[in-house]
Amino acid sequence: MNAVVQDRELEAKHRALWALGDYRTIAAEIVAPLGPELVAAAGIKPGDRVLDVAAGTGNAAIPAAAAGASVVASDLCPELLEQGRRLADERGVTLDWNEANAEALPFGDGEFDAVLSCIGVMFAPHHQQSADELVRVCRPGGTIGLISWTPEGFIGQLFATMKPYMPAPPPGVSPPPLWGSEDHVRALLGERVTDITTERRTLTVSRFSDGPAFRDYFKANYGPTITAYRAIGEDPQRVAALDAALAALADDALHGGSTMEWEYLLLVARKR
Numbered sequence: 001m002n003a004v005v006q007d008r009e010l011e012a013k014h015r016a017l018w019a020l021g022d023y024r025t026i027a028a029e030i031v032a033p034l035g036p037e038l039v040a041a042a043g044i045k046p047g048d049r050v051l052d053v054a055a056g057t058g059n060a061a062i063p064a065a066a067a068g069a070s071v072v073a074s075d076l077c078p079e080l081l082e083q084g085r086r087l088a089d090e091r092g093v094t095l096d097w098n099e100a101n102a103e104a105l106p107f108g109d110g111e112f113d114a115v116l117s118c119i120g121v122m123f124a125p126h127h128q129q130s131a132d133e134l135v136r137v138c139r140p141g142g143t144i145g146l147i148s149w150t151p152e153g154f155i156g157q158l159f160a161t162m163k164p165y166m167p168a169p170p171p172g173v174s175p176p177p178l179w180g181s182e183d184h185v186r187a188l189l190g191e192r193v194t195d196i197t198t199e200r201r202t203l204t205v206s207r208f209s210d211g212p213a214f215r216d217y218f219k220a221n222y223g224p225t226i227t228a229y230r231a232i233g234e235d236p237q238r239v240a241a242l243d244a245a246l247a248a249l250a251d252d253a254l255h256g257g258s259t260m261e262w263e264y265l266l267l268v269a270r271k272r
């Protein structure tokens, strides 16, 4: 299969994956604090022109618009953008919603004062291509702000646990949590940015009483987890093995209590 056809097929698969389950509920119930945190860390102010890449339902885009910025929320998945549009209406903020692949953004060079991505661009399969696009559409002196799950943190470990059950990615595709590794993301952005700050932080999650509760929620709502189970198909032993592995992962993180800490990397940089 030639590379262009392969990329189109992969894009279609990813678009469908993120429409599975109910990501909007995860955004609202679990990861909601990350968007405003990124907006604050990037110093978004009234009048800024901001792009949120892989914006989903607008976790960063909506608070950026509420801060007075002029915002474009862009994502591969039209279903999530539509849900985001409704959320923004409910909150009384206006922004542009734009269907686009992070690897080929339909914007001009230097169009934005700030380019943000909250646990978003990390899921585009070709890391260097996406990083090049983030840098390209940011104006010189503008801000790039990213939040990415780390490989060592809970969601990084979730992906490692699911990997043996997921369809094998085509060659050239890198694992999402690598964006949460300082060295990797610094190398992706390279000399085109300066004043880089990185900080590992954790999101406190108190939604789950035990491992099976986490597993069942992600099995029902989270596209990548639903995809792993679909890839297994009807094999009861493999389903039971993944069931047990996901519950054990969450039980370990809960330490017998009712809160978990999910580690992520917050990066802020200035384009030269």
Ligand SMILES: C[S@@+](CC[C@H](N)C(=O)[O-])C[C@H]1O[C@@H](n2cnc3c(N)ncnc32)[C@H](O)[C@@H]1O
Pocket: 014, 015, 018, 027, 031, 034, 035, 053, 054, 055, 056, 057, 058, 059, 060, 074, 075, 076, 077, 080, 100, 101, 102, 103, 117, 118, 119, 120, 121, 123, 124, 125
């Ligand atoms: C974990 S969600 C994060 C959404 C949102 N930023 C948030 O904080 O809730 C990952 C998002 O990345 C989007 N995505 C995945 N691959 C993409 C790509 N190649 N280009 C643009 N968006 C992509 C998905 O559609 C999904 O909305």
